[in-house]
Amino acid sequence: MYIETITLTNYRNYSKLALTFDEKVNVIIGQNAQGKTNLMEAIYVLAFTKSYRTSKDKELMMWDESYARIEGTVFKRNYHVPIEMQFQAKGKIAKLNHLEQKRLSHYIGALNVVMFAPEDLNLVKGSPQVRRRFIDMEIGQVKPIYMHHLGQYQKILKQRNHLLKDLQRRKTTDTTMLDVLTEQLITHASEILRRRFSFLALLLTWAQPIHSGITQAKEILTIDYDATIAIDKTASLADIKQQYDETFNRHRQQEIDRGTTLYGPHRDDLIFYVNDRNVQTYGSQGQQRTTALSLKLAEIELIKHEVGEYPVLLLDDVLSELDRHRQSHLLNTIKDKVQTFVTTTSVNDIEHETMQSATIFHVEDGEIVREERGDT
Ligand SMILES: Nc1ncnc2c1ncn2[C@@H]1O[C@H](COP(=O)(O)OP(=O)(O)OP(=O)(O)O)[C@@H](O)[C@H]1O
Incomplete structure (x- = not known):
């Protein structure tokens, strides 16, 4: 186009x-x-x-x-x-x-549209928020339903955080509403996580050969998804839901004490590795740039694959x-x-x-x- x-x-x-x-x-x-x-x-x-x-x-x-x-x-x-x-x-x-x-x-x-601006060179070095935004925007433009789940998730998260603050300050002791919001949150969190896993697996199939091409086969790029729950990247939607369910149950009091939602895709992160070393921690500025560039070029191919x-x-x-x-x-x-x-x-x-x-x-x-x- x-x-x-x-x-x-x-x-x-x-x-x-x-x-x-x-x-x-x-x-x-x-x-x-x-x-x-x-x-x-x-x-x-x-x-x-x-x-x-x-x-x-x-x-x-x-x-x-x-x-x-x-x-x-x-x-x-x-x-x-x-x-x-x-x-x-x-x-x-x-x-x-x-x-x-x-x-x-x-x-x-x-x-x-795929945009590559100086800020994108921050994709590796910057805050987790930059990386979350990257995947959210990219999945969103090829899968509109993802934007719906993300929007709903953010809305419910806000309400839940508000309620957790009230429970923390003992403005209320009613936890029924917390259960309702947690269940709703899990529905969207699971959809988001499942789609992020599939997107990353697909992105990597292009990013790896591209990265290898730029570095004349000297470097192998891998990406890890750092989730707040213990879950395998190939887990089904039902398994993800169950894991969120158990996590929220187990940490209910901790979340009330802290007055905020501690688990979910809003706290996840991506970790990039080059030849099995964390690029954020050990990569040179050049390697970090190459990683960002490989991901952007991979995105172009992914969109071609998804959209035609x-x-x-x-x-x-x-x-x-x-x-x-x-x-x-x-x-x-x-x-x-x-x-x-x-x-x-x-x-x-x-x-x-x-x-x-x-x-x-x-x-x-x-x-x-x-x-x-x-x-x-
Ligand atoms: N809402 C606005 N209304 C009118 N002018 C605006 C508005 N927002 C930004 N500008 C002006 O637009 C101008 C151009 O900004 P732009 O960011 O496009 O610069 P640029 O050509 O990319 O320059 P650089 O190479 O420095 O990035 C600036 O002078 C800015 O003050």
């Missing part, structure tokens, strides 16, 4: 912008603070309905404006699919084929962070099959060959001009 056109209205520093993209590589060049990341973010928001930079949708609206709109046309399975996200003070609206979608989970997946088409790849300010070897590995992998958007402040940061065949856009203060190439 690829994005054919995008129109932004009052989106961050773009008052009005209409662009037609190339189905292969699009390079966005501009000085700092001109709007490169804003354009990448707009594409991301069009895919995921929310930003990765802020949880406050209001920030997406141009200052002093009351709404923001992103419209796009996606070429997918031989159709031109119009999609649209609109943000207003009273909320957001997602439209697919001009029709408003009641549930965002029905909209997500219309456009598949390659996603759109966003490389925001990231090529200059990679050495020439990793850069050319990345560019060779995507060449000719994945629509790619690359931002950079300097053309010198990007491999010559890629630049020659790319469509170039120049950004300056909320205006973007497509470079007309005289190379006939």
Whole structure:
């Protein structure tokens, strides 16, 4: 799939912008603070309905404006699919084929995007939250039902934590409600865990050969899922449920004493190993980068496998962070099959060959001009 056109209205520093993209590589060049990341973010928001930079949708609206709109046309399975996200003070609206979608989970997946930004190099070194977000977003865009379970889980978790705090402070002694919430929590926790296990197993089947390719077969990548319950990665949904059930029963008093939910996917983590050594603890910065890169490239293949088409790849300010070897590995992998958007402040940061065949856009203060190439 690829994005054919995008129109932004009052989106961050773009008052009005209409662009037609190339189905292969699009390079966005501009000085700092001109709007490169804003354009990448707009594409991301069009895919995921929310930003990765802020949880406050209001920030997406141009200052002093009351709404923001992103419209796009996606070429997918031989159709031109119009999609649209609109943000207003009273909320957001997602439209697919001009029709408003009641549930965002029905909209997500219309456009598949894989983003690789400097923050992603933190995937290995950063907090567990970064890794959980990574898997949640990636599973969500190929399996919309996952987003439903995640949303429900977070809602129930909040209520349960609130109740545990009340029990801890003895504002209430009624534990019947705790049982109800625990049962509901387990239903969604088990679905989440089961899907995370399957996703990781699938992701690894691509990440391993990719990682090996980048490191010239010197490194083997493995991923471990660090769950708060003792469970095998191949366990059935029923077994996971039972294990959660036993865990919550056994630790009921501990959770009341602490006033919070101590078990569940919201506390799980991923551990990456290279040649059986924990990359977070022992890996060099280069190994951590390679791991992040392998995972992102694997994601592209996983989406192709699940959805039937390659996603759109966003490389925001990231090529200059990679050495020439990793850069050319990345560019060779995507060449000719994945629509790619690359931002950079300097053309010198990007491999010559890629630049020659790319469509170039120049950004300056909320205006973007497509470079007309005289190379006939
Ligand atoms: N809601 C908004 N309304 C208007 N302008 C905004 C809004 N949010 C951000 N901006 C402005 O958008 C400008 C461009 O930001 P952007 O993050 O896209 O920069 P960039 O071109 O990617 O630069 P860098 O290379 O430094 O990352 C900034 O000057 C910022 O002040």
